[in-house]
Amino acid sequence: MSDVTAHVVILGAGHAGGTAAALLRQYGHEGPITLIGEEPIAPYQRPPLSKAWLKGEADADSLALKPVEFYAENGIDFRPGVRGVSLDRGAKRLALSNGETVGYDVLILATGARPIALPIEGADLQGVLFLRTAEDAEKLKAALGPGKRLAVVGGGYIGLEAAASARALGAEAVVLEREPRLLARVACETLSTFFKTYHEAHGVAFELGAAVTAFRGENGRVTGVILSDGRVIDCDAALVGVGARPNDEIAEDSGLECARGVVVDLSARTSDPSIYAIGDVAHRPMPIYDRMFRMESVPNALEQAKQAACAITGRAPPPGETPWQWSDQYDIKLQIAGYPFDVDEVLVRGDPASGKFAVFHLKGDQVQAVEAINSPPEFMMGRQLIGNRRPVNRSKLADPSVSMKEVAA
Numbered sequence: 362m363s364d365v366t367a368h369v370v371i372l373g374a375g376h377a378g379g380t381a382a383a384l385l386r387q388y389g390h391e392g393p394i395t396l397i398g399e400e401p402i403a404p405y406q407r408p409p410l411s412k413a414w415l416k417g418e419a420d421a422d423s424l425a426l427k428p429v430e431f432y433a434e435n436g437i438d439f440r441p442g443v444r445g446v447s448l449d450r451g452a453k454r455l456a457l458s459n460g461e462t463v464g465y466d467v468l469i470l471a472t473g474a475r476p477i478a479l480p481i482e483g484a485d486l487q488g489v490l491f492l493r494t495a496e497d498a499e500k501l502k503a504a505l506g507p508g509k510r511l512a513v514v515g516g517g518y519i520g521l522e523a524a525a526s527a528r529a530l531g532a533e534a535v536v537l538e539r540e541p542r543l544l545a546r547v548a549c550e551t552l553s554t555f556f557k558t559y560h561e562a563h564g565v566a567f568e569l570g571a572a573v574t575a576f577r578g579e580n581g582r583v584t585g586v587i588l589s590d591g592r593v594i595d596c597d598a599a600l601v602g603v604g605a606r607p608n609d610e611i612a613e614d615s616g617l618e619c620a621r622g623v624v625v626d627l628s629a630r631t632s633d634p635s636i637y638a639i640g641d642v643a644h645r646p647m648p649i650y651d652r653m654f655r656m657e658s659v660p661n662a663l664e665q666a667k668q669a670a671c672a673i674t675g676r677a678p679p680p681g682e683t684p685w686q687w688s689d690q691y692d693i694k695l696q697i698a699g700y701p702f703d704v705d706e707v708l709v710r711g712d713p714a715s716g717k718f719a720v721f722h723l724k725g726d727q728v729q730a731v732e733a734i735n736s737p738p739e740f741m742m743g744r745q746l747i748g749n750r751r752p753v754n755r756s757k758l759a760d761p762s763v764s765m766k767e768v769a770a
Contacts, residue, residue, distance in 0.1 A: 374398025405495065476493050513534060521690055536566070537586060551709055571590075625637065699730035699747040704724055
């Protein structure tokens with residue numbers, strides 16, 4: 362049952378929260394909408410922070426999801442620079458960091474995730490940076506340039522994108538990864554090898570199997586990263602990119618069901634029927650894989666914003682989507698669809714040396730995931746195959762001379 366006059370409060374003004382506010386109005390919600398954001402600026406796109414923003418090709422205005430006037434014009438009470446501190450579900454009231462409280466009929470938690478900090482000596486030195494917000498990106502941009510050296514702790518996508526941007530700005534970059542290969546948690550070995558070779562060709566240095574034990578500093582500023590074997594990697598700034606954890610404390614403290622994120626259903630509804638959770642903070646069902654999972658991607662934030670807005674306005678739920686994400690490094694476009702759960706075969710289509718290939722992860726004759734480098738047809742058809750669960754002919758899939766249309770037919 363929807364109530365078009367309900368007061369909807371959205372805590373978190375990132376991609377998910379900002380999109381949910383706009384969709385509620387688009388779907389005909391007439392009641393008050395309050396959008397509360399921790400950052401001082403209106404909702405914006407985050408993926409370009411590690412690329413276009415660092416290179417000076419984008420700013421807060423160009424990345425804004427909507428012009429700032431949009432919120433007032435659409436009767437959305439946007440309150441920047443404020444956090445939620447506690448939630449009284451019985452009274453349906455949210456306490457804010459500025460001392461105010463706000464009542465709600467429906468609450469959407471879009472509190473996102475935060476970078477994991479390393480619990481080591483020197484972690485609080487100036488110049489030990491993260492990359493999650495526009496402010497973070499500004500600090501990192503100021504630290505890059507000719508004659509500077511960036512140490513990246515963590516060989517994941519954010520770290521690699523930042524290393525590519527550092528090189529584009531004339532800075533040196535060295536990536537320190539604890540595992541024996543890059544992207545160990547998120548990509549297959551073929552991709553790890555490809556990206557390492559490509560980055561090395563662009564002058565990025567790597568230390569693999571390198572555990573960081575401390576940051577070294579002078580006058581309160583970082584000057585180096587100390588490894589477990591005692592070596593010191595000199596740097597002017599260090600970017601820590603070792604993953605993120607969901608900002609689910611306010612939900613957990615209020616007694617909502619959480620499991621490495623706020624547990625929701627396919628309408629993005631939590632264990633409290635008046636509260637939804639969307640985006641990076643949500644632990645959601647993945648019907649394709651028959652499991653629950655927490656996803657950190659823009660497409661997921663958009664999909665869940667739609668799910669919540671449809672449920673609140675009484676619209677039919679949106680069709681389920683195959684999860685996907687992307688990464689841009691140099692002139693490489695990596696597009697990923699699905700997740701490699703329960704995979705028994707990894708099949709490479711095309712030649713990695715050509716800079717254009719795709720890796721398919723199969724469970725029996727079903728595609729579970731595809732990682733496509735500069736290969737849009739493989740990505741698009743692969744995504745379709747993951748979504749419709751149609752069996753695939755492996756020998757056709759492995760043969761690049763057979764079109765993806767034919768493979769998917």
